[in-house]
Each structure stands twice: as C-alpha cells, then as structure tokens.
Amino acid sequence: MPENTDGGRSPVAARRHQEHFFAETDETGLGAVDAVDDSGAPSSMWSEAWRKLRRRPIFWISAAIIVVVCVVALFPQLFTSIDPRRDCDLGNSYGPPAPGHPFGFDQQGCDIFSRTIYGARASVTVGVLATAIVIVVGATIGAVAGYFGGWIDSVLSRLTDIFFAIPIVLAAIVIMQVFTDRDAVMVAVVLASFGWTNIARITRGSVMSVKNNDFVTAARSLGMGRGSILVRHVLPNAAAPIIVYATVALGIFIVAEATLSFLSLGLPENIVSWGGDISAGQRAVRTNAEIIFYPAGALALTVLGFIMMGDAVRDALDPKQRER
Amino acid sequence: MLRYIGRRVLQLIPVFLGATLLIYFMVFSMPGDPVAALGGERGLPEQVADRIREQYNLDEPFLIQYLLYLKGVVTLDFGVTFSGREVIDVVADALPVTFRLGVMALIFEAVLGILLGLFAGLRRGGVFDATVLVVSLFVIAVPTFVIGFVLQFFVGVQLEWLPVTAGNDPDFESLLMPAIVLGAVSLAYVLRLTRTSVAENRAADYVRTATAKGLSRGRVVRVHVLRNSLIPVVTFLGADLGQLMAGAIVTEGIFNINGVGGTLYRAIIGGESSTVVSLTTVLVVVYILANLLVDLLYAALDPRIRYA
Numbered sequence: 001m002p003e004n005t006d007g008g009r010s011p012v013a014a015r016r017h018q019e020h021f022f023a024e025t026d027e028t029g030l031g032a033v034d035a036v037d038d039s040g041a042p043s044s045m046w047s048e049a050w051r052k053l054r055r056r057p058i059f060w061i062s063a064a065i066i067v068v069v070c071v072v073a074l075f076p077q078l079f080t081s082i083d084p085r086r087d088c089d090l091g092n093s094y095g096p097p098a099p100g101h102p103f104g105f106d107q108q109g110c111d112i113f114s115r116t117i118y119g120a121r122a123s124v125t126v127g128v129l130a131t132a133i134v135i136v137v138g139a140t141i142g143a144v145a146g147y148f149g150g151w152i153d154s155v156l157s158r159l160t161d162i163f164f165a166i167p168i169v170l171a172a173i174v175i176m177q178v179f180t181d182r183d184a185v186m187v188a189v190v191l192a193s194f195g196w197t198n199i200a201r202i203t204r205g206s207v208m209s210v211k212n213n214d215f216v217t218a219a220r221s222l223g224m225g226r227g228s229i230l231v232r233h234v235l236p237n238a239a240a241p242i243i244v245y246a247t248v249a250l251g252i253f254i255v256a257e258a259t260l261s262f263l264s265l266g267l268p269e270n271i272v273s274w275g276g277d278i279s280a281g282q283r284a285v286r287t288n289a290e291i292i293f294y295p296a297g298a299l300a301l302t303v304l305g306f307i308m309m310g311d312a313v314r315d316a317l318d319p320k321q322r323e324r
Numbered sequence: 325m326l327r328y329i330g331r332r333v334l335q336l337i338p339v340f341l342g343a344t345l346l347i348y349f350m351v352f353s354m355p356g357d358p359v360a361a362l363g364g365e366r367g368l369p370e371q372v373a374d375r376i377r378e379q380y381n382l383d384e385p386f387l388i389q390y391l392l393y394l395k396g397v398v399t400l401d402f403g404v405t406f407s408g409r410e411v412i413d414v415v416a417d418a419l420p421v422t423f424r425l426g427v428m429a430l431i432f433e434a435v436l437g438i439l440l441g442l443f444a445g446l447r448r449g450g451v452f453d454a455t456v457l458v459v460s461l462f463v464i465a466v467p468t469f470v471i472g473f474v475l476q477f478f479v480g481v482q483l484e485w486l487p488v489t490a491g492n493d494p495d496f497e498s499l500l501m502p503a504i505v506l507g508a509v510s511l512a513y514v515l516r517l518t519r520t521s522v523a524e525n526r527a528a529d530y531v532r533t534a535t536a537k538g539l540s541r542g543r544v545v546r547v548h549v550l551r552n553s554l555i556p557v558v559t560f561l562g563a564d565l566g567q568l569m570a571g572a573i574v575t576e577g578i579f580n581i582n583g584v585g586g587t588l589y590r591a592i593i594g595g596e597s598s599t600v601v602s603l604t605t606v607l608v609v610v611y612i613l614a615n616l617l618v619d620l621l622y623a624a625l626d627p628r629i630r631y632a
Binding site: 158159161162163165166167168169170171173174175177251255258259262263275278282286289292296299300301302303304307308 | 335611
C-alpha cells in the first residue's frame with residue numbers, strides 16, 4: 001500500500017505526538033517464547049480426564065460403592081459368618097431383626113443380611129461378564145464395520161440392525177425358558193448375545209470419525225498395516241464413548257438379570273441372588289413389605305454406583321468441557 | 325423425500341427377515357419337544373403327536389418350516405395355538421390393550437421427561453437440577469418390578485387412589501398406574517438426555533444470535549433451544565418403544581393386564597411355540613416401524629437434514 005506511506009494517514013504517523021513506552025528487549029526474554037517446558041509427562045486425553053475425575057466427589061462416591069460391592073462379591077464370608085442357605089430356621093419365618101441378624105428373617109427363616117451379602121456375587125458376575133463379552137464382540141464388529149467400510153460395513157450394519165430389532169429382555173425370556181439348569185455364566189452369555197448392538201453402533205460411529213484424522217494418514221504413510229493402525233491408533237482414540245457406555249451397560253445388565261430372576265427365568269433358587277430374593281419377597285409384600293427392601297436396596301445401590309461412575313467418566317472425557 | 329422413504333422401507337426387509345428367522349430359530353431349534361410336553365406325564369399317543377407335528381409343520385426341515393411360516397405371515401395366517409384358537413385372534417385381543425398402555429407410557433415419559441429435563445437443563449447446577457438428577461438416578465437403579473410393587477401396594481392397596489389391577493378391557497384409570505410404572509425408567513432417561521442436550525445447546529452461537537436480535541426468552545427456548553435439543557430425545561423414544569413392549573411383560577404381569585406381554589409370557593411358560601413366534605413377530609414389526617417413523621421425524625425437527 002504505497003499511498004499510505006506519505007501524509008498523516010498511517011497509524012504510526014497519527015500517533016506521532018503520543019508518548020511511547022518500550023520494554024527493554026532483554027527484559028521480555030524473547031528467547032523463552034520458543035522454549036516449551038516438556039520435562040513433565042505429556043498431557044494425554046486420559047491423564048487430563050483423570051485430573052478432572054479425581055476432583056469430582058461423585059467419582060469417589062461411586063468408586064467406593066463399586067469397590068465395596070466387588071469386595072463383598074469376591075469374599076462374602078468376610079462380612080458374615082452365617083450361611084445364607086443352611087442356617088435357616090422356619091421358626092424364625094418373617095422374624096423381626098434380632099441381635100446378630102440386623103435385617104431380620106425371610107419366609108424360610110434365613111438371615112436376610114447374609115442373603116443380601118451373598119447375593120452380590122450373582123449380580124456382579126452377570127454384570128461384569130456380560131459387559132466384558134459385549135465390549136469384545138460389539139467393539140470388534142463396530143470397529144471392523146466402521147474402519148473397513150464398503151460391503152463389510154453394509155453386512156455388519158444389517159446384522160446389527162437385526163439383533164437390535166429384538167428387545168433384549170424378550171430374547172432372553174425366549175432363550176432362558178429352554179434351559180433348566182441355569183447359572184450366572186449362562187445368564188450373562190444370553191444377555192450379552194443380544195446386548196452387543198449398542199456398543200457396536202457406538203464403536204462404528206466413533207471409529208468412523210477418528211479414522212480420517214491426520215495421525216492415521218501419517219501412520220499409513222509410514223508403512224503401517226491397516227490392521228495394526230486400527231488397533232494401535234484408531235481404537236485407543238475411539239475408546240472414550242465405549243467406556244462410558246460400558247459402565248452404564250453394566251448396571252442395565254444387573255437389572256436385566258434381576259428381571260429374569262423375577263420372572264423365574266433367571267438364576268435358580270439354589271443360587272442366592274438379589275433378583276431371586278426380591279421375587280420371593282414380593283409374595284409377602286402386603287404383610288412384610290420390609291423384607292423386599294434389603295435386596296432391592298442393595299441392587300439399586302450397586303446399579304447407582306455404576307451409573308454415577310459412567311456419568312463422571314463421561315463428563316471427564318467430554319471434549320466440549322475439557323478446556324475448562 | 326419419497327425416494328428416501330422408499331429406500332428405508334427396502335432396507336427394512338432384510339432386517340425383518342433376519343429378525344424373524346432369528347426368533348424362529350431360537351424358539352424352534354432349541355432342545356426339548358413342545359409336542360411331547362403337551363401330553364403331560366402320560367405322553368401323547370403316537371398318532372396324535374404326529375398329527376400335531378404335521379399341523380404345525382414340525383415334521384419338515386427347519387428352513388422349510390420357516391418359509392411356510394413366512395408364507396403364513398404374508399397372508400396373515402399365523403396358525404392356531406395349541407389350545408385351538410386362531411393366533412391372529414389372540415393377537416387382536418391382546419394388542420389394543422398393550423397399545424393403549426404403551427402409548428400412555430410413551431406420552432407420560434415424553435411430556436414429563438422433556439419438561440423436567442428442559443427446566444433442569446436451563447438452570448444447570450441449581451437446586452431443581454440436582455434434585456431431579458438424583459431422583460432420576462434412583463428411578464433407573466431400582467428395577468421396574470420393584471417400583472411396580474411399591475406403587476401397587478401404597479397407591480393401590482393402602483391409599484386406594486387407583487385400581488390395584490386392571491383385568492379385562494381396562495379403562496384409562498386402571499391403566500394409569502401401570503403406564504406410569506412402565507414409563508418410569510424411560511422417563512429418567514428422557515429427562516437426562518433432554519437436560520444434557522438443552523444445557524449444551526443453550527450455549528450455542530445460534531442461541532446467542534437469537535437472543536441478540538431481540539427475541540423473547542420464551543421464543544428462544546421454545547424454537548431455538550428445545551427444537552434442536554429434541555433430536556437425540558426423539559431417537560431414544562423410537563428405540564424405547566421396543567423396550568416398552570418388552571417391559572410390558574413384567575408390568576402386565578404385576579397388574580394382571582391381558583395384553584401382548586401377559587399373553588406372551590403365558591405362551592412362553594406353556595411352551596406354545598407358534599404363539600410365541602407370532603407375538604414376538606408382531607412386537608418386532610411394531611419396533612421396526614417405530615424406528616422408521618423416527619428417521620422420518622428427523623426431517624421435521626432438523627432442517628439441516630434433507631433427504632435426497
């Protein structure tokens with residue numbers, strides 16, 4: 001712009017009579033601009049999420065619930081010395097709380113406290129196992145569909161649609177009635193075989209949005225194979241929504257198991273489970289409503305722990321909130 | 325738009341075929357002989373068992389059975405139940421009740437969920453928000469059947485505000501409590517989804533623009549915030565219709581309603597394979613159609629989506 005150099009119109013010229021203050025060059029330390037402190041560990045998405053997470057009380061509350069429930073499920077004998085199946089006395093049927101029996105007795109005269117403690121194992125087993133299967137199957141199908149695209153995507157997406165079209169509890173009811181000797185593993189497998197579709201859809205979408213990033217192109221230009229790019233670079237970056245959903249799904253599976261047990265299509269009576277105890281307590285709801293409260297409360301608290309954990313993790317991983 | 329609808333309907337055909345094949349496979353190729361079970365402990369005479377097998381095409385190979393069944397579905401001939409009633413009559417009796425129950429639950433969860441979620445999302449972090457959030461977490465965590473019993477006991481038996489059970493040909497009043505129980509868990513999900521979505525959109529640029537050009541707060545919230553926030557909610561409601569149908573099995577059991585869920589449960593326990601398959605097929609068709617409707621609703625809600 002040559003015409004601006006003459007006359008009083010250039011900004012510098014207009015301020016000719018103003019006082020100017022300059023900082024001394026050696027004071028600003030321009031050399032420091034290019035120096036970045038890289039002595040600390042690189043701040044990845046995960047470490048940043050962890051920093052946010054540990055400031056949230058809701059995270060610690062839910063973590064405490066989950067740890068306690070898992071310990072109870074693994075070592076129930078640490079919390080009660082009463083056998084939930086054998087130490088029953090019909091004379092105590094629907095008995096009120098007594099010393100050593102803080103929750104009272106159920107219809108069979110069994111100690112409700114020990115049944116509630118021992119019931120944790122069935123629910124946690126079903127929840128954890130079903131979630132693990134669902135993550136492996138769903139994430140594999142979703143990742144392959146999203147990453148390779150084309151006809152593979154079409155086939156896998158239609159397959160997902162088919163399984164998605166059958167509600168999970170409905171499918172489980174149809175399958176479960178066939179088996180007579182049921183256990184927690186079987187319930188988990190049945191629930192998982194129809195519960196993987198949501199994870200597959202979430203993974204597919206997540207992988208599709210990640211795979212067009214520059215670092216994927218860079219890895220390919222370095223000669224990396226497609227399979228190892230998917231495993232090493234795409235999946236770790238697409239994992240956040242999968243983890244969030246998995247936490248919530250764990251709670252949903254526990255409720256589904258209880259629903260099946262309630263319909264007497266879940267775990268048999270010789271396995272102590274919250275669903276089974278709720279179902280048994282329901283028969284007496286009009287006379288002894290309080291006995292349904294303990295297994296239902298334990299179940300609700302466990303599910304609550306997992307759902308709150310999912311909430312906290314989602315907030316911590318949400319890129320829209322990360323800059324705060 | 326018409327071409328888009330056409331394409332979506334064509335896509336539904338493989339899903340329908342796959343889902344019915346899967347159901348058929350689950351029900352019929354499982355171990356156990358439903359016909360032998362009919363006779364109880366004494367067992368059926370061989371000729372009778374053979375006639376029943378022939379009647380239900382159970383003597384044919386699996387794939388032929390399935391194709392014959394499909395032919396029946398297309399011609400609306402679902403066969404007869406083991407007790408001799410036409411399956412289509414059973415469905416026709418049960419479906420309207422469940423449909424009424426499902427629609428009531430859907431309206432309940434949609435209206436209340438969106439309203440509560442909207443107010444919570446607009447004042448995120450406030451007292452109302454925190455209260456609603458905690459309550460919704462508890463509703464999700466407590467199994468539906470527990471909520472059902474507790475409500476039935478307190479509202480129905482002790483307070484006598486609403487009928488305890490529904491029975492045959494239920495009216496609005498007797499379906500009210502079952503519908504609330506059926507929709508309760510989904511209500512919590514709708515609420516949380518709306519809340520997150522509203523809180524996110526409230527800070528969006530177009531909302532600031534709308535406020536800046538002098539629109540009233542009510543109009544900004546209704547037209548700009550709410551409409552954009554409803555897109556994930558509508559997706560959820562569509563997918564939820566299937567869950568409601570499945571949840572009806574439990575709710576109809578508790579409140580003694582003669583709907584699809586109750587009939588289906590009795591058929592499953594009684595081992596009436598053909599009834600199970602037919603009722604499940606009806607549920608799956610309802611579910612698939614609901615999801616199609618949701619896809620089409622997108623266009624009405626989100627002007628950015630144009631179907632070519």
